[in-house]
Amino acid sequence: MNTQTPNQEIDLVMRQSAAVFQQYRRTDAKSRASFLETIAANIEILGDALIQQASAETNLPAPRLTGERARTTMQLRMFAQMLLEGNWVEASIDTAIPDKNPPKPDLRKMLIPLGPVVVFGASNFPFAYSTAGGDTASALAAGCPVVVKAHPAHLQTSVMVADAIAKAAQSTGMPAHVFQHITDGSFDAGKQLVEHPATAAVGFTGSFGGGKALFDYAAARKTPIPVFSEMGSINPVVFLPDTILNNAEAVAKQYAGSITLGMGQFCTNPGLLIAMETEGLDRFVQSLSKEIEAVAPAKMLHTGIYKAYGQKMEAALAQKGVSILSRATAKPADMEPLPTVAMVEANVFLKDLLLHEEVFGPYSLLVKCKNITELQDVWRSLTGQLTTTLMGTEKDFAAHADLLQLAESVAGRIVFNGVPTGVEVCPSMVHGGPFPACTDSRFTAVGINAVKRWVRPVCYQNCPQTLLPDALKDGNPLGIWRLVNNQLTKD
Amino acid sequence: MNTQTPNQEIDLVMRQSAAVFQQYRRTDAKSRASFLETIAANIEILGDALIQQASAETNLPAPRLTGERARTTMQLRMFAQMLLEGNWVEASIDTAIPDKNPPKPDLRKMLIPLGPVVVFGASNFPFAYSTAGGDTASALAAGCPVVVKAHPAHLQTSVMVADAIAKAAQSTGMPAHVFQHITDGSFDAGKQLVEHPATAAVGFTGSFGGGKALFDYAAARKTPIPVFSEMGSINPVVFLPDTILNNAEAVAKQYAGSITLGMGQFCTNPGLLIAMETEGLDRFVQSLSKEIEAVAPAKMLHTGIYKAYGQKMEAALAQKGVSILSRATAKPADMEPLPTVAMVEANVFLKDLLLHEEVFGPYSLLVKCKNITELQDVWRSLTGQLTTTLMGTEKDFAAHADLLQLAESVAGRIVFNGVPTGVEVCPSMVHGGPFPACTDSRFTAVGINAVKRWVRPVCYQNCPQTLLPDALKDGNPLGIWRLVNNQLTKD
Numbered sequence: 010m011n012t013q014t015p016n017q018e019i020d021l022v023m024r025q026s027a028a029v030f031q032q033y034r035r036t037d038a039k040s041r042a043s044f045l046e047t048i049a050a051n052i053e054i055l056g057d058a059l060i061q062q063a064s065a066e067t068n069l070p071a072p073r074l075t076g077e078r079a080r081t082t083m084q085l086r087m088f089a090q091m092l093l094e095g096n097w098v099e100a101s102i103d104t105a106i107p108d109k110n111p112p113k114p115d116l117r118k119m120l121i122p123l124g125p126v127v128v129f130g131a132s133n134f135p136f137a138y139s140t141a142g143g144d145t146a147s148a149l150a151a152g153c154p155v156v157v158k159a160h161p162a163h164l165q166t167s168v169m170v171a172d173a174i175a176k177a178a179q180s181t182g183m184p185a186h187v188f189q190h191i192t193d194g195s196f197d198a199g200k201q202l203v204e205h206p207a208t209a210a211v212g213f214t215g216s217f218g219g220g221k222a223l224f225d226y227a228a229a230r231k232t233p234i235p236v237f238s239e240m241g242s243i244n245p246v247v248f249l250p251d252t253i254l255n256n257a258e259a260v261a262k263q264y265a266g267s268i269t270l271g272m273g274q275f276c277t278n279p280g281l282l283i284a285m286e287t288e289g290l291d292r293f294v295q296s297l298s299k300e301i302e303a304v305a306p307a308k309m310l311h312t313g314i315y316k317a318y319g320q321k322m323e324a325a326l327a328q329k330g331v332s333i334l335s336r337a338t339a340k341p342a343d344m345e346p347l348p349t350v351a352m353v354e355a356n357v358f359l360k361d362l363l364l365h366e367e368v369f370g371p372y373s374l375l376v377k378c379k380n381i382t383e384l385q386d387v388w389r390s391l392t393g394q395l396t397t398t399l400m401g402t403e404k405d406f407a408a409h410a411d412l413l414q415l416a417e418s419v420a421g422r423i424v425f426n427g428v429p430t431g432v433e434v435c436p437s438m439v440h441g442g443p444f445p446a447c448t449d450s451r452f453t454a455v456g457i458n459a460v461k462r463w464v465r466p467v468c469y470q471n472c473p474q475t476l477l478p479d480a481l482k483d484g485n486p487l488g489i490w491r492l493v494n495n496q497l498t499k500d
Numbered sequence: 501m502n503t504q505t506p507n508q509e510i511d512l513v514m515r516q517s518a519a520v521f522q523q524y525r526r527t528d529a530k531s532r533a534s535f536l537e538t539i540a541a542n543i544e545i546l547g548d549a550l551i552q553q554a555s556a557e558t559n560l561p562a563p564r565l566t567g568e569r570a571r572t573t574m575q576l577r578m579f580a581q582m583l584l585e586g587n588w589v590e591a592s593i594d595t596a597i598p599d600k601n602p603p604k605p606d607l608r609k610m611l612i613p614l615g616p617v618v619v620f621g622a623s624n625f626p627f628a629y630s631t632a633g634g635d636t637a638s639a640l641a642a643g644c645p646v647v648v649k650a651h652p653a654h655l656q657t658s659v660m661v662a663d664a665i666a667k668a669a670q671s672t673g674m675p676a677h678v679f680q681h682i683t684d685g686s687f688d689a690g691k692q693l694v695e696h697p698a699t700a701a702v703g704f705t706g707s708f709g710g711g712k713a714l715f716d717y718a719a720a721r722k723t724p725i726p727v728f729s730e731m732g733s734i735n736p737v738v739f740l741p742d743t744i745l746n747n748a749e750a751v752a753k754q755y756a757g758s759i760t761l762g763m764g765q766f767c768t769n770p771g772l773l774i775a776m777e778t779e780g781l782d783r784f785v786q787s788l789s790k791e792i793e794a795v796a797p798a799k800m801l802h803t804g805i806y807k808a809y810g811q812k813m814e815a816a817l818a819q820k821g822v823s824i825l826s827r828a829t830a831k832p833a834d835m836e837p838l839p840t841v842a843m844v845e846a847n848v849f850l851k852d853l854l855l856h857e858e859v860f861g862p863y864s865l866l867v868k869c870k871n872i873t874e875l876q877d878v879w880r881s882l883t884g885q886l887t888t889t890l891m892g893t894e895k896d897f898a899a900h901a902d903l904l905q906l907a908e909s910v911a912g913r914i915v916f917n918g919v920p921t922g923v924e925v926c927p928s929m930v931h932g933g934p935f936p937a938c939t940d941s942r943f944t945a946v947g948i949n950a951v952k953r954w955v956r957p958v959c960y961q962n963c964p965q966t967l968l969p970d971a972l973k974d975g976n977p978l979g980i981w982r983l984v985n986n987q988l989t990k991d
Contacts, residue, residue: 031905031909035905096988101928102928103924103926103927103928103929111922113924114918114924116929117928118927118929123941123942224724225719228715228716228719228720232883233715233939234935235942392723407966410967413967414526417958420958421956421957422958422961423959423963424962425960425963426962427605427961433594435607435986436592436609437592437593437608437609438607438609439959444724444725445723448724450956451614451953451957453957461942465912465932465934466930466932466949467911467912467913468912468914468930469913470913470915470918472916473916475897475901476897476901476904476916492927495927497988
């Protein structure tokens with residue numbers, strides 16, 4: 010699995026990707042939409058065989074994988090729909106004013122694709138954030154050829170999905186090499202892909218170490234390129250006093266479920282619980298403990314993640330002032346992690362940066378704060394997060410409305426009275442956030458705006474109508490929303 | 501001028517900027533618009549004194565500076581208008597679907613500012629790309645406090661404008677330190693500003709060396725931050741055969757004017773002319789030569805730029821196969837550059853990368869191509885450009901429509917039958933382009949979209965109405981365009 014591809018194979022793949030770019034980006038919206046829809050259909054045609062293969066490689070149960078597959082095909086169809094609607098190009102027209110001094114030319118602008126995109130999928134989402142996941146779907150929609158480096162932890166699943174994409178490309182008349190699949194699992198292959206001159210942008214979902222390394226390679230290139238690495242976070246949850254007083258048991262149950270969902274293998278897993286030592290906290294802790302103790306064991310994705318969980322958790326638990334609140338009581342078999350909730354005082358947490366790091370798996374740390382100031386200090390001390398959550402009653406929010414601005418500065422998504430796990434796919438979703446949640450907080454990995462990572466604006470000055478792209482022609486032949494002389498219109 | 505600010509002064513400035521960020525970003529659109537409008541008014545109040553100061557420091561003539569000042573105040577008012585309209589936050593709402601499985605939460609998204617922005621102005625635009633220029637105006641509009649590092653080449657001008665901004669901040673009730681001005685001209689001060697933990701983003705306009713250094717410092721930070729460096733380009737102009745045949749004299753006159761406008765001190769100056777050896781090219785060359793010979797001398801901005809022009813031009817002219825086509829005949833005084841057009845064969849140009857580099861000043865290189873294939877090879881061999889231009893008749897464009905896709909891949913703006921100098925400020929403008937024209941081709945430095953460099957999306961999940969920002973509240977109290985369940989509406 011870790012055999013090394015010779016340099017020239019990666020070179021060939023990237024040169025093929027570059028060679029097909031101009032042809033692919035000129036395909037019309039309808040053809041590209043049909044391509045994406047056919048990928049979705051082809052994935053569905055793979056049926057149970059795909060689910061079984063993915064389950065064998067990842068230890069994820071069939072229902073979870075079936076849900077993830079549905080999300081993946083839905084995403085592909087969402088981007089197809091986006092292409093058919095056509096508004097995503099952000100067409101803008103400013104007509105000429107010849108008698109202005111100096112004369113104002115006719116200026117028109119739209120988004121065009123960057124070029125070949127290299128995608129690194131995530132081990133914890135073999136479908137939705139992998140071979141035909143959000144990065145691939147959004148890049149293909151934008152008009153960028155895609156090269157996927159298969160995740161070695163689900164290589165055969167990736168091969169099956171890649172085959173579904175290749176067949177869709179062929180049956181919908183897409184040019185050869187619009188999608189290519191690299192099965193070389195080596196670290197060096199990834200580095201070569203990012204450093205290749207033909208690579209225009211990179212999408213990555215995974216660990217901080219991996220995502221940051223790719224970012225560094227890209228920044229060090231002679232021609233730096235954008236890298237969107239989504240690198241996970243600890244997703245702090247703030248529990249306010251009145252909800253602890255009134256809803257301790259319900260909230261504890263809800264969070265025990267979120268912490269251990271899928272054995273905690275989500276980048277939105279709530280790894281940090283922040284609360285004040287107010288009335289009801291003991292009940293919350295007791296309920297949470299009882300729920301955690303009862304969690305049934307299940308295998309993690311692969312040995313590397315399983316071992317890392319044990320090591321990172323033990324390192325956290327070994328820190329001075331950290332105590333175990335509760336652990337699952339079922340004896341774990343090999344590859345089964347021990348769901349664990351630990352506890353620490355805020356003043357200890359603030360000084361111990363190791364406790365701020367993600368422990369990927371069914372682990373969470375409760376930080377007990379003396380007062381609201383300490384709670385704010387703890388929250389503010391964190392690095393950038395994908396999500397942060399506020400659990401509170403109306404009374405809580407009335408008393409602590411000012412906490413919102415802190416939440417905004419911490420994360421890309423703010424959840425109220427819910428759990429951060431579960432990332433809805435829709436235009437208003439933000440899956441990103443301040444560094445190190447991702448490498449560029451101005452973008453999102455989920456929802457139609459994910460396409461913005463792979464496009465750039467180009468302006469046409471006094472361009473003859475015959476040469477203009479349809480999106481910018483007079484008469485709006487595509488019937489899309491455009492900004493015309495600073496007014497949004499379909500006219 | 502190059503005295504070094506102690507580290508602690510920069511540290512204090514950046515901490516003050518960070519401290520005021522939350523307060524400033526919560527100011528309402530009306531107040532912020534009033535702030536920007538008052539800056540514009542205060543700059544106008546400075547009257548002739550400001551023009552005289554700038555002229556004394558930059559050698560730029562008063563009419564040119566008067567025009568640039570008008571552009572600067574117009575930009576400030578444009579961003580004020582953008583705030584009053586309010587659509588720029590890209591509000592998006594997806595309402596809940598409780599009976600979906602799993603239930604879909606209510607999700608709402610808008611853009612919020614990144615934090616303190618450090619701005620490095622350009623020597624060639626003491627107003628429009630400097631202290632109160634596009635970077636400052638767009639960042640202040642976004643809700644980011646701004647720290648400007650004054651350009652040492654027009655320090656007193658910068659001080660006068662900074663004072664106009666400070667007065668506007670005070671009279672419109674903006675918090676202290678919303679704008680700060682660093683007069684330390686040292687290289688090290690710039691490095692410290694970019695590396696300071698409180699700095700959230702950087703805007704730069706100037707040379708490749710300076711802009712790339714800031715990009716590298718930012719990428720090497722523990723927490724990397726976005727840097728938008730606009731670093732100029734050679735702005736290739738392609739002359740097609742039929743326009744050379746029919747319009748040789750007119751086009752030559754137009755281009756002699758553009759090459760020497762403001763002594764070529766524009767980042768959009770046409771530094772490369774590409775043409776085929778077809779009928780009429782001799783007439784074009786003769787006319788261009790005659791026009792260049794007649795150009796009246798004028799001083800450059802400062803000694804550094806004047807010396808660099810001489811050195812870079814001589815280095816280009818010393819390359820094998822490069823010959824001088826024409827030079828201005830007037831004997832230049834000190835600080836006055838020699839307007840020069842040189843010539844080279846395409847096959848030489850393709851092999852000599854030194855000739856691809858910008859010679860900042862009134863210099864342009866004509867590349868003679870044997871045929872259309874060679875012309876395309878020359879064009880394709882260039883690095884990223886701010887602009888590229890196509891000069892052609894209807895007949896030319898009918899015969900060479902396929903050239904457009906090459907133009908799109910080369911530059912951020914494509915000009916047809918015009919000159920690249922002159923950057924209109926409007927929503928459809930793109931002032932950026934593939935690296936090294938700027939450090940991130942997905943953004944623009946000019947027009948309202950310049951604000952996108954300083955903002956990130958944040959998503960509110962199941963947020964109580966009372967806590968939501970006005971832009972996302974039910975009932976649309978701001979009356980702005982919003983994407984509601986994927987439909988653009990003001991309802």
